[in-house]
Amino acid sequence: MKSKNKNKNKNKNKPTDLLTVSLYGMDGRTYKTMLLFLKGPCKGVAQIVEEHVADVDIIDADAMDAKVILDKCLARQPLRPIIILSLEKLNIEHTIYVAKPAKIETMLSAFKEANNRLNKKKEDKETTTISRKPEDSIQVTAKIDRIKPSEKLAPFELSADKKIYSQSLEQKKTEKHKTAMMINERDFSGFIGIVAGVDFNDPEHWRNARYHTKHYYQGYVQSSIQVAYEKGQVIKLNSGWKPLIILPHSNELWLDADDKQLRAFAGIEVSSVPVSGVKVMTLSKVNPKGEGFSTELDKFQEMNAFVWKLACWTSKGRYPAILSISEPIYLKQWPNFTRLVITPHAMRIASLLVVGPRSMLDVIKVLKVKPQYVFIFVSAAYAIGILGLAKRQADQTIAAEVPAIKSVQKKSIFSRILNKLRGSDKK
């Protein structure tokens, strides 16, 4: 006993050890700020690590799902020291409160307290086992319920459905951050596919080179996305194929299928008539925490990138039937080309349509490109909502204008730069 007291005093006087901490309830930017704060002003007294190896949990109690996170941390056995950051003064058992914005001294003092608790726990472990009263979490729940989300935090980050991913987890969503794939004219048919019965060499056939999105998986996906956004709800599209989970709060989708499988399914016409009284495709609500999909991070895809490629594979060089090839259309913004499938001449078409409205026929004529390259681009851009129909008189006027042509010398250098870049990309 004598020696135990001696150890206790020793621990009180010793400087704070390097702590390993895990952060919760913080978006990417807050996470990075905290990382820099710990490294810099806090002189590296704590290091951010994965949840399962951390000594201490740090929770932003102003996050909307702070209650859930705190309950989870308090339920952990053995219980770790928990530091809670909050704008409002909180006095919750088993936690160490730090007022926001966190100051260096209070943060260091919180780490010291956490360190003391860890050391005490080590000593206590020798004689007894820590037991936590079941009512602890109930008490916490009641107190946290009163906390309102901070006004400073953007509302889109505050979702009860959204799982809080740490920075490293976001970076493991490899498919979501994948670099673009450029398809050249030679590989177009092989990668995109061909449609029987349409002769793109005959201008008379161009008007027939259209398709109804609602007859394909693309239409169902787009409708489901619309429902998910309108309801602000995570939704699953059950199609008899692979379940597709739509996460509107993070603009992501989750699909347990690779591109090859998606490409094959995209081209199949789907019957809208119920088979044996059962609907072909149905929607269901999803509890993200209960589904278990959230651990397979490589299957997350960015919403627009997914819809874009789905539209490309459904179109196969056709245009959506809702559009007319002779009516002017325009691009509301440049597509995020570094994360999309880039079909032949897509950047040229984009640069023309972002300047002002033109009909598809006009684009084909001006750029001297095959119609299917214009149609597929239009299909994909329309699917993600960045292409609009020009109906106003003012839009028609813009269409008549021709983009400024640079000097022949500059035109030539731009062209050579492009060839250099495209040549290098192939290597």
Added chain:
Amino acid sequence: MSQYKIIFTGPVGAGKTTAISSLSDVPLVKTDEAASDMTKERKAETTVAMDYGIMNINEGEKIHLYGTPGQERFDFMWDILTVGGIGLVLLLDNSRADPFKDMQFFLKSFAGFIQETGVAVGVTQMDVSTRPTIGDYHKQLKELDMSIPVFSVDAREKKDVSILVQALMFSLDPGIDEE
């Protein structure tokens, strides 16, 4: 033979040096120094004068790639660097406190050059900070009446930087041919 330049600009740590390295055919000429001001919280070394790389086009023709120093106290160099430039690549770090403010600052600082040529925006660190989204940048740009390319970019990925520069070329002249 004419000399052409592409200018890379943006705040500290946005990836300008890395982006130029991705495209340059020669080892980069760097002027990095150990960071001594608040920059050191973001990275150990920072560009104090400029970065310089070369892209060989053909038959001895070169495109000079210049990177401006990120810190505002070196902004006196920006005007000098842009002389003879054919376009601007603006890189923004999405994990910084206010990337919109950064964007507005650089668009304003290079307004004259952009007016004469063009600009393409690359947003880095989107795998660290997913907000704001590319759509949010476009909304901000709409208020400035600008329809310019804005792409997610990993400056270490040559393809990302290449696509960004290609978009810059097309935005300068939609009529250019892909030979």
